[in-house]
Every structure is written in C-alpha cells, then in structure tokens.
Amino acid sequence: MRVGEYVLARRVASGATCDVYQGYHAVTGQAVAVKMLSPSLCSDEEVGGRFLNEAQALQQLRHEHLVQAVTSGVLPTGQPFLVLEWLPGDLHRLLKRAGGQLPVQAATRVAAQLGAALAFLHGSRIFHRDLKPANVLVATDNLAIIEIKLADLGLAKIPREEGHEGGEGLAASAISTAKRALLGTWDYMAPEQWVQSKTAGGPADVYALGILLFQMLAGRLPFVAEQQKDLMYLHLLEKPPLELLEGLAPQATRDLIAGMLHKKPLERPAMREVARQLADTPLM
Incomplete structure (x- = not known):
C-alpha cells in the first residue's frame, strides 16, 4: 500500500x-x-x-x-x-529485557531527557497526558549512553493556532485528541486525571514522569491494583512507597520524586525545574 x-x-x-x-x-x-x-x-x-x-x-x-x-x-x-x-525499540521492551529495572544512571538519564522534551512542550503550552514506557522510543539502547525520544501526542492538549499575541505564540484554546471519558493510562494518571481528565495539564505530566522514574528505579510501579476503582483510590489518597527507593537512588532524587507525586497539582515542581534537577543530580 x-x-x-x-x-x-x-x-x-x-x-x-x-x-x-x-x-x-x-x-x-x-x-x-x-x-x-x-x-x-x-x-x-x-x-x-x-x-x-x-x-x-x-x-x-x-x-x-x-x-x-x-x-x-x-x-x-x-x-x-x-x-x-522510525525508531525500532521502546522503553517498555527495554525494561522487560532488563528485568523491569534500570541502573540509577540510566534511569536518571532517561528521565532527564524526558523532562527536557516535556519542558519544551510545556513551553508551547502542549501537555502530553499519556506518558508511559510504550510512548518512550529508544534511539540508543546502550544503558551507559542511552538516548530516548518521546512519542505519541495522541492524547495531548494542543492549543489551536490563532496567531501571536503578547509574545505567547500559541493561543490558549486547547483540545484533546481522543474521545473517551478518562484520558491517559491508569498506572501513570495523576489524581486530577481521574477526577477531571480533560482539564489536566502540565502537572499531570510531572506526576507521570515521577511514576515512570520510580518504576525504572524500583522495578515496579508505586501503585498496583487489578481493579480500576482500587487503583484510582491509591492514586488519589495513598502515599507512594518511597522507602522502596532507599539504596537505589540518591536522597535528592528520592526527594524530587516525592514532590513530583504530590497529590495536589500546584504543589508539584514545574517540568523545567524537574529537568534541571535531574540533569544536575549527582549520582550514587
């Protein structure tokens, strides 16, 4: 064809x-x-x-x-x-080959690159809203020099082009690109996505990146449940088990993840700050 x-x-x-x-x-x-x-x-x-x-x-x-x-x-x-x-591999398959867990250097490198890409999108008022391993494509799979690229804006909130005003470039009118009640993938959805998914923005991406970084370091997700309602409860009300990261990541990284997984969107750091801290964090 x-x-x-x-x-x-x-x-x-x-x-x-x-x-x-x-x-x-x-x-x-x-x-x-x-x-x-x-x-x-x-x-x-x-x-x-x-x-x-x-x-x-x-x-x-x-x-x-x-x-x-x-x-x-x-x-x-x-x-x-x-x-x-075309990029043939993704983070989901890489994690499976690695037993579900990456060394702290590789996990931090992946998260820093994702943070930089997402901060770039947020600067144009574009919010991904479906960050997960399958949407992270791998350009170089050598863990020492791993390089990734973020894919799939299928659920993104993308402003309509309406000219340039006040130096902002894109206007504030935004739409989502899928027709369903919940926008996102359950395991990585921020509390606000469970409640009112269509209004979720930058803080939801910060939360999802925090979940993904936790997963890469710990080899498991912070919240696990078989039923949708049970998983929603965990994301809305339960504290993430950050103690599982002890000995796996430096204190600065564990503190950053704690902030990224805050239940209140406005209490999470901005993506540009996340990217900066990940790039500057000394590794163990």
Whole structure:
C-alpha cells in the first residue's frame, strides 16, 4: 500500500483511534513510521480534525528528544496520515529485557531527557497526558549512553493556532485528541486525571514522569491494583512507597520524586525545574 511517497511494509501497532505501520520512502528507502486514523473514524470530522491538529503541531516542533514528524496529509479516501521517523525499540521492551529495572544512571538519564522534551512542550503550552514506557522510543539502547525520544501526542492538549499575541505564540484554546471519558493510562494518571481528565495539564505530566522514574528505579510501579476503582483510590489518597527507593537512588532524587507525586497539582515542581534537577543530580 502506498501513502504518498511512502510504502507501507507492515502494521506494528493498533489502538482505539489509529494504526501504526512501518514503512519506507519509495525512492530513498528511508525507514519511517506511518500513523493512520482508523477507517471507522474517518467519517467523524471532529476526530479527523483532532488527528490533523496533532500532525500539524508535531511538524512544527523540533527537539532532540521528541520523535520527528516528517510530513502529513489526507489520502484520496479521506483517511488522514502522519509520517514520523522510525525508531525500532521502546522503553517498555527495554525494561522487560532488563528485568523491569534500570541502573540509577540510566534511569536518571532517561528521565532527564524526558523532562527536557516535556519542558519544551510545556513551553508551547502542549501537555502530553499519556506518558508511559510504550510512548518512550529508544534511539540508543546502550544503558551507559542511552538516548530516548518521546512519542505519541495522541492524547495531548494542543492549543489551536490563532496567531501571536503578547509574545505567547500559541493561543490558549486547547483540545484533546481522543474521545473517551478518562484520558491517559491508569498506572501513570495523576489524581486530577481521574477526577477531571480533560482539564489536566502540565502537572499531570510531572506526576507521570515521577511514576515512570520510580518504576525504572524500583522495578515496579508505586501503585498496583487489578481493579480500576482500587487503583484510582491509591492514586488519589495513598502515599507512594518511597522507602522502596532507599539504596537505589540518591536522597535528592528520592526527594524530587516525592514532590513530583504530590497529590495536589500546584504543589508539584514545574517540568523545567524537574529537568534541571535531574540533569544536575549527582549520582550514587
């Protein structure tokens, strides 16, 4: 199957709204990922518009730790697509190979790179809202020099382009790019996402990064439950078991994670401060 100048080789992932294919440029052979809106949703103008909103926003973003968008468009059938750089691995698979746990140096390096990418997004008032290992692609899997890139703004809150006012660039009107009551992945959702997910912003990303950093260090999630209501209770009311990190991370990192996992959004540090502290934290 052809999508513009690209040939689709195989489907590698399917979700509620999109399918992702591995492909290549028909002339140069450049490997790419092609994300396409599910055919069943193509008749929904709202969903299609949100997909294109994500695609157009991604094409304007340039950061060393963000997956790069190559091009986007709409097929003659009306199916919108987004072409992205291809990275074969993700943090979910890397963690499985590593037994679920990373050395403190590698975990801190991954978190610092994610913090830098998310701080960059937050500077444009774009909030990811679905940070999880499967959305962290691995460019270099040598743990000593691991390099990652953040992917998938499918649930992001992305402002509409309305010109530049007051030096802010993007206007405040924002939309989410999925139609469901809860926006996010349960294990990484901040308390406010459980209560009123569509209004969740930057602090929810800080919380999710705190969960992910805890998981990389401890080899397990801080909150575990089989039922949705039980997991919601833990995220809303229970303190994270930070004692599990003793001996696994320096005190400064444990203190930072405690702040990132604060139940109140406004009590969490800003993402730019998280990124700075992770970059500056002396390792054990």
